[in-house]
Amino acid sequence: MxxxxxxxxxxxxxxxxxxxxxxxxxxxxxxxxxxxxxxxxxxxxxxxxxxxxxNAGSLHGQIQFEPFHELGMKWARDFLPGLSFLASSLEIWKTLSEKLNTDLEVGGKGGLMVAESASDMLALEQKVKLENESGIASRIIDQKELHEMAPYISQKMLGAAFCPIEGKANPxxxxxxxxxxxxxxxxxxxxxxxxxxxxxxxxxxxxxxxxxxxxxxxxxxxxxxxxxxxxxxxxxxxxISDVPVQVSVTEQVEKFVNHLIYFTTEKLTFKQANSGSLLIGGGWPARYDKSGEAVLNLDSLQSNLRVALKVCPSISKVKIIRTWIGVGNGTPxxxxxxxxxxxxxxxxxxxxxxxxxxxxxxxxxxxxxxxxxxxxxxxxxxxxxxxx
Ligand SMILES: Cc1cc2nc3c(=O)[nH]c(=O)nc-3n(C[C@H](O)[C@H](O)[C@H](O)COP(=O)(O)OP(=O)(O)OC[C@H]3O[C@@H](n4cnc5c(N)ncnc54)[C@H](O)[C@@H]3O)c2cc1C
Structure with missing residues (x-):
C-alpha cells in the first residue's frame, strides 16, 4: 500500500x-x-x-454540444481557453503511461459527435470552425465517411464532427x-x-x-x-455546482468501437474500454432519495440506453452489468x-x-x-x- x-x-x-x-x-x-x-x-x-x-474515462478535446447549443457562440468563444487547456493536457496523456510506469489504457482513434439533422450538421460546422481557430484539427465528415469509419453507427445519422485528439483512459x-x-x-x-x-x-x-x-x-x-x-x-x-450523474458499463464484448461517440440530439458518451466493456454515459442525472443520498434514476437509465441504441442499434443484445453514480462539478x-x-x-x-x-x-x-x-x-x- x-x-x-x-x-x-x-x-x-x-x-x-x-x-x-x-x-x-x-x-x-x-x-x-x-x-x-x-x-x-x-x-x-x-x-x-x-x-x-x-467518471467515464473519456478524453475530451472538443466543445461539448449541449452548452454550445444552449449558450451559443459567445459562450463557446469564451470557453476556448478551457478547450486549449484540454488539448494541451491530451498531449501529456500520450506518454503518461510510460512516465508513470503504469498502463493507463490510453487509446482510441478520436471522437465522433454524430448528428441526425441538417440543422445540427450546420451547428457542428460552426463549432468545428471555432475549434480550428484554437488549433484543434477537428473536421466535419459526411455520412459516407462516418459509416466507413464507424460502421456500427446507425445509418440514420447524417454525419459527424470528428476530433482526432480525443480518446479514452482508465480512471x-x-x-x-x-x-x-x-x-x-x-x-x-x-x-x-x-x-x-x-x-x-x-x-x-x-x-x-x-x-x-x-x-x-x-x-x-x-x-x-x-x-x-x-x-x-x-x-x-x-x-461550484454539483449534479449527480450516472454511467453504465456492459458485459465484455468483442472489440468494435474505436472512437469516443457523442450525439447532438440528446446526452450520450459511448466508448469501449480495453476490457471489451462498453461505457455508456453522457451526463444523465441520478436522483436524490428522501435521506438526501444520490441514487439510481431509472428514467435516466432508460433514456440513456434508448439514446445509445438509437445511435448504435447493434448493441441491443448487450447486457448492462452495472450503473453507478458520481457527482459532476461545474462552474458557471x-x-x-x-x-x-x-x-x-x-x-x-x-x-x-x-x-x-x-x-x-x-x-x-x-x-x-x-x-x-x-x-x-x-x-x-x-x-x-x-x-x-
Ligand atoms: C459520472 C461522471 C462522469 C464523468 N466523466 C468524465 C469523463 O469521461 N471525462 C472527463 O474528463 N471527466 C469526466 N468527469 C469529470 C471528472 O471526473 C472530474 O472533473 C475530475 O475527476 C475531477 O478531479 P478532481 O481531482 O478535481 O476531483 P475529485 O476526483 O472529486 O477529487 C477531489 C477529492 O478531494 C477530497 N476532498 C474534498 N474535500 C476534502 C477535505 N475537506 N479534506 C480532504 N479531502 C477532501 C474528496 O474526497 C475527493 O477525493 C465525470 C464526472 C462524473 C461524476
Missing part, C-alpha cells in the same frame, strides 16, 4: 500540502514531489473514490498511479484525513483536520466538490478555476469542471509550477478564481 496512515506520519510540517486525492490532487502531488518539494497530500476518504474514480488506475509515483519521489500520501478549516499561524497555513493539525508553507486546494467550503475558510466564495462558464487565492498568498486552487479527468495531467503540472516558481506555462488569467 502506498498511502501513509496518519498515525505513521513523522512530521506534520510540509513545504506544500495538497488537499484532495482525486486525479488533480494526485497529479499535483506527483509534480511537486518530482521537483523536490516536501509535499503531503491529504484525502478525507480513500484515494480516487470521488469524481476521478467514477481507476490514473490517480493511484500519480499517487504511487509521488510517494516514490518522497511525497506523504495520507488518507482518512479531512481538512476542516484552514487558517494562518506564524506565517504558515494551519490545517485543522479530524486527526489533528498540519502545517504547510503553501497549500493547494484540489478538493473539487469540497472546494467551496475550504475556499470560504480563506475568504473566497466559489460558485465551464472554464476551470486556477490560481492563487486573493488575500491568501501561497494558497492555490485547481479545479476543471465537467471534464477534469482529461485535464488532470496538465492541472498537476500547472499547479506545481505556480507553487514552486510562481509562473505557469499556460496563461491562467481566464481561469482566475476571482472572475465570478
Amino acid at each position: 502506498f498511502t501513509n496512515s496518519h498515525q505513521s506520519i513523522a512530521t506534520r510540517n510540509f513545504d506544500v500540502i495538497v488537499i484532495g486525492g482525486g486525479a488533480a490532487g494526485c497529479a499535483t502531488a506527483y509534480n511537486l514531489a518530482i521537483n523536490g518539494a516536501n509535499v503531503a497530500l491529504l484525502e478525507q476518504f480513500d484515494l480516487n473514490t470521488q469524481a476521478s474514480g467514477r 481507476l488506475v490514473t490517480a493511484p498511479a500519480f499517487a504511487a509515483r509521488a510517494k516514490d519521489a518522497g511525497a506523504t500520501i495520507a488518507t482518512g484525513v479531512e481538512v476542516l478549516d484552514i487558517s494562518k499561524e506564524n506565517g504558515k497555513f494551519k490545517l485543522q483536520t479530524n486527526v489533528g493539525d498540519f502545517y504547510g508553507a503553501k497549500v493547494v486546494l484540489t478538493a473539487n466538490a469540497g472546494l467551496p467550503k475550504l475556499a470560504k475558510s480563506l475568504g473566497l466564495d466559489l460558485p 462558464d465551464h472554464n476551470p478555476i486556477i490560481g492563487e487565492l486573493p488575500g491568501s498568498p501561497g494558497a492555490y486552487v485547481g479545479m476543471y469542471p465537467y471534464m477534469g479527468f482529461t485535464a488532470s495531467p496538465l492541472m498537476g503540472e500547472v499547479l506545481s509550477d505556480l507553487v514552486l516558481n510562481g509562473t505557469s506555462k499556460i496563461d491562467i488569467k481566464p481561469f482566475s478564481p476571482t472572475r465570478f
Whole structure:
C-alpha cells in the first residue's frame, strides 16, 4: 500500500500540502514531489473514490454540444481557453503511461459527435470552425465517411464532427498511479484525513483536520466538490455546482468501437474500454432519495440506453452489468478555476469542471509550477478564481 496512515506520519510540517486525492490532487502531488518539494497530500476518504474514480474515462478535446447549443457562440468563444487547456493536457496523456510506469489504457482513434439533422450538421460546422481557430484539427465528415469509419453507427445519422485528439483512459488506475509515483519521489500520501478549516499561524497555513493539525508553507486546494467550503475558510466564495450523474458499463464484448461517440440530439458518451466493456454515459442525472443520498434514476437509465441504441442499434443484445453514480462539478462558464487565492498568498486552487479527468495531467503540472516558481506555462488569467 502506498498511502501513509496518519498515525505513521513523522512530521506534520510540509513545504506544500495538497488537499484532495482525486486525479488533480494526485497529479499535483506527483509534480511537486518530482521537483523536490516536501509535499503531503491529504484525502478525507480513500484515494480516487470521488469524481476521478467514477467518471467515464473519456478524453475530451472538443466543445461539448449541449452548452454550445444552449449558450451559443459567445459562450463557446469564451470557453476556448478551457478547450486549449484540454488539448494541451491530451498531449501529456500520450506518454503518461510510460512516465508513470503504469498502463493507463490510453487509446482510441478520436471522437465522433454524430448528428441526425441538417440543422445540427450546420451547428457542428460552426463549432468545428471555432475549434480550428484554437488549433484543434477537428473536421466535419459526411455520412459516407462516418459509416466507413464507424460502421456500427446507425445509418440514420447524417454525419459527424470528428476530433482526432480525443480518446479514452482508465480512471481507476490514473490517480493511484500519480499517487504511487509521488510517494516514490518522497511525497506523504495520507488518507482518512479531512481538512476542516484552514487558517494562518506564524506565517504558515494551519490545517485543522479530524486527526489533528498540519502545517504547510503553501497549500493547494484540489478538493473539487469540497472546494467551496475550504475556499470560504480563506475568504473566497466559489460558485461550484454539483449534479449527480450516472454511467453504465456492459458485459465484455468483442472489440468494435474505436472512437469516443457523442450525439447532438440528446446526452450520450459511448466508448469501449480495453476490457471489451462498453461505457455508456453522457451526463444523465441520478436522483436524490428522501435521506438526501444520490441514487439510481431509472428514467435516466432508460433514456440513456434508448439514446445509445438509437445511435448504435447493434448493441441491443448487450447486457448492462452495472450503473453507478458520481457527482459532476461545474462552474458557471465551464472554464476551470486556477490560481492563487486573493488575500491568501501561497494558497492555490485547481479545479476543471465537467471534464477534469482529461485535464488532470496538465492541472498537476500547472499547479506545481505556480507553487514552486510562481509562473505557469499556460496563461491562467481566464481561469482566475476571482472572475465570478
Ligand atoms: C459520472 C461522471 C462522469 C464523468 N466523466 C468524465 C469523463 O469521461 N471525462 C472527463 O474528463 N471527466 C469526466 N468527469 C469529470 C471528472 O471526473 C472530474 O472533473 C475530475 O475527476 C475531477 O478531479 P478532481 O481531482 O478535481 O476531483 P475529485 O476526483 O472529486 O477529487 C477531489 C477529492 O478531494 C477530497 N476532498 C474534498 N474535500 C476534502 C477535505 N475537506 N479534506 C480532504 N479531502 C477532501 C474528496 O474526497 C475527493 O477525493 C465525470 C464526472 C462524473 C461524476
